[in-house]
Amino acid sequence: MAYQKELSSIHASFNLQEPIRHYIERNSDVIVVLLDSTKAFDTVWDDALLYKLHKYGVTGDLWLLIDEIYSDMRSSVLFNGRLSRWFELKRGVRQGGVLSALLYLVYINDLLCDIEDSKLGCVLLDISVSSSVQADDIALLSTTEKGMQHLINICQTYSEKWAFKFSPTKSNVLRYSKKNKNVTSNLTLYDDIIPLVTSAKHVGILLNCKFRSMDQTLNACRSVAINCSFCSKFWNSSINLKPFDVFQDNTSNMLQQSSIWL
Secondary structure (H helix, E strand, O other): OOOOOOOOHHHHHHHHHHHHHHHHHOOOOEEEEEEEEOOOHHHOEHHHHHHHHHHOOOOHHHHHHHHHHOOOEEEOOEEOOEEOOOEEEOEOOOOOOOOHHHHHHHHHHHHHHHHHHHOOOOEEOOEEOOEEEEOOEEEEEEOOHHHHHHHHHHHHHHHHHOOOOEEEEEEEEEEEOOOOOOOOOOOEEOOEEOOEOOEEEEOOEEEEOOOOHHHHHHHHHHHHHHHHHHHHHHHHOOOOOOHHHHHHHHHHHHHHOOOOOO
16 A cells, blocks of 8 residues: 555555454453565565566557566666766666656555465454555554564565565564563564564554553654744745645644554
């Protein structure tokens, strides 16, 4: 869920936070794992991407055009006015390319299907809510540690098959519970323990497993204050910036960083 018409990070965050609240309100624990993909866009296996495009029905001239775009790619480094030797690029989607984000979504789509088909994550009525994804920001949800480990294993197996990697040390585990008990975690990725934390950011929005919504609100207010301070500089310039426009922009920004849903 990213880089698509009428979808944004706020939708991904909503799809993550609402299932958490649903289970907590019913006195059920929830485990969330935020996976960090190592250099996601830069490690896409081009041949595998072309295979997946063909599998999804991209054929003919369009497939040949994309194949041509990603054939014989070369790059160089400009430093202190000097250009390095050109070297071949065999991985990654083009930086800033119009199709790059969409191509990455195609590359990981089968992983999302595997997670949903596993039936191991959280469920709302008959709807699977075992993952919330925005591009390379992947969040997994499960009510049990055993179920969560299975979801992580699915992600690990997929990454090994399609030649990319998640970072265990940069990934995080959050455990939501209303019960007063010592919280531990033995979840592993590539045989490394994933760090257990009490708060982390998903798609730029703060999550706190102790339900400290005030932290989210204060964080949003600080962002609004900074943006307003920056925009106020334009009021004394020749740019005709209306206060209402500033209010709209910053209100939208605040809502994206808080747990308030309208």
